[in-house]
Amino acid sequence: MSKNTYHITTFGCQMNEHDSEKLAGMLLQMGYYESPDKSAADVIIINTCSVREHADERFFGTLGQLKKVKEDNPLKTIAVCGCMMQQPHIVEKLKSKYPWIDIIFGTHNLQEFPKLLSNSLNDRNKTIDVWRENGDIVEGLPAKRKYDFKSFVNIMYGCNNFCSYCIVPYTRGRERSRHPSEIISEIEALVLTGVLEITLLGQNVNSYGNNCDFDMSFSELIYKLNDIQGLERIRFMTSHPKDLSDDLIQAYRDCSKLSKYIHLPIQSGSNRILKKMNRNYTRENYLSIVEKLRIAVPGIAISTDFIVGFPGETEDDFQDTIDLVDSIGFDSAYTFLYSIRKGTPAESFSDQVPEDIKHKRFNRLVEVLNKHSALRNEAYQGKLVQVLVEGPSKNNKMIYAGRTDTNKLVNIRTNKEAIGKIIDVLITETRSFSLFGKAVDSERY
Secondary structure (H helix, E strand, O other), X not given: OOOOEEEEEEOOOHHHHHHHHHHHHHHHHOOOEEOOOHHHOOEEEEEEOOOOHHHHHHHHHHHHHHHHHHHHOOOOEEEEEEHHHHOHHHHHXXXXXXXXXXXXXXXXOHHHHHHHHHHHHHHOOOEEEOOOOOOOOOOOOOOOOOOOOEEEEEOEEOOOOOOOOOOHHHHHOXXXXXXXXXXXXXXXXXXXXXXXXXXXXXXXXXXXXXXXXXXXXXXXXXXXXXXXXXXXXXXXXXXXXXXXXXXXXXXXHHOOOEOOEEEOOOEOOOHHHHHHOOOOOOHHXXXXXXXXXXXXXXXXEEEEEEEEOOOOOOHHHHHHHHHHHHHHOOOEEEEXXXXXXXXXXXXXXXXXXXXXXXXXXXXXXXXXXXXXXXXXXXOOOOOEEEEEEEEEOOOOOOOEEEEEOOOOEEEXXXXXXXXXXXXXXXXXXXXXXXXXXXXXXXOOO
8 A cells, every 4th residue: 555645845944944844844744755756645744935036046956847747636735934935925826826735834834734635635625724813822733843853832823023025024923932841841851862962043133022921031942941950062053143142142151052153143234224225233233242252152164145236335335345245254144145035124225236247246255255254164173172073064975964063064984883972083184164073082982
C-alpha cells in the first residue's frame, strides 16, 4: 500500500523555516511522509516570503512549473501559504491566473492547515482562508525539525516598528510575546530529546515582553534559559538596535551559554536615510552599541543587514555606509538591493534610485564587506575553537561542516560520528566566508 507524501518549499527567513517545520509536523500526524521529489508528492506546499522581490519571482516561477504537474495528476493538492498570502493583491492574482492552486492560507491560521487539507480533499474545491488579523498564540503545535541537535523556538510573533520599506507588520501582524513558562517548557523538552543549541526567533526579540500581562524582559528570559541543564548554546534572531538594552549586553557577559555572536541590522550608515526608513536610531547610537558589545565581550562576532539604493540615497549617503563598514569591520552582512514592496510607505516615495546606480553601489559595498570578513576570519588562524558539527559540507561530502560559538562556518575533515556533537577544532586555514580546521580528538573524530 502506497504512503501519502508531502513536499514543502520554503522561501524567506528563519520564521518561515520554523513555520514549515510545524506544517511538516502536522502532516506527519495526519499520516503523510516527506518526499524529496516535489513533483512526486501528493501534497505540495509553498511557504512564501514577501520581504524581497527575488523571493516573489522564485515563488511565481515555482508555481508555473507546477501547472504541468497538476495537469498530469489532478488529484495532487497544491497549497500556498506564508507572508505573500497576507497581501490581497497577491491572492487576487493567484485566483485569476493560477487556477491549479487548491489551498491558499496565511500566516495567522497556520494551525488550521489539517482542516483545510481535509476539506480540500473531500470536496475538491479551491479553499481560500486568509485571516486578516492575528488571533491568540496557539501553543503545542507539532514540528518536524531539520536537526535533532539544534532547533528554532519562537518567542514572539509580529512587529510594531513599521520601517518604511518593510511589509512584515502587515503580513505578520502586531507584536505578541509567548509566555515565558511556555518557552522554557518547550526548550526543556527539546533538551531532553538531545537538542544542544536553540535559536530564539522573533521579528524584534529585544521588545519581547512589552505590553504583556507578565513581567519579563528579553534579557531576563536569557538568564532563565541559561540555567537549563543540558542546553549548550543560545542564539537569537533578530535584534533591533533601537531596543538593544544594556541589560542584554550584561547578559552576554554573565550567561556562558549565550553565543558570542549578534545579528544587528543597521540597513544604512546615513542618518538621513535611517530617518526616512523610520529606524528610530542614528549611526552614532549604533556605533555606541557596538563599542559596548566589544568591551563587554571581546571577540564577539557581529553581522548586519544593508539595503542599497533606498529612495533618495545620494552618493554622500552611500559613502556614509562605506565609512561605517570601515569603522566597525563586520564579520559578515546580508546585502540587498532596495525593491518596492506594495503597501509600504516607501512605495510612494518619488525619489527612486536608478537600477544601474543601485547595482554599482551594491558591488562596491560587497567588496568592502568581503574585505572585512576576510580580516575578521584571519584572526582565527591557529586558534582552537568549539564547533557544533551539523553534517556533510554542501560542496564536498568528504568534509563535514559546523558552526563556532561566534557563528563562523568551519569545514572539518572528520567522520559522521561528530555530527550533532560540539568538538574541539584547530583552525588551519581561513577564507572570507569560512574556516578550515582539523578535529583535535582525531582518533575519535
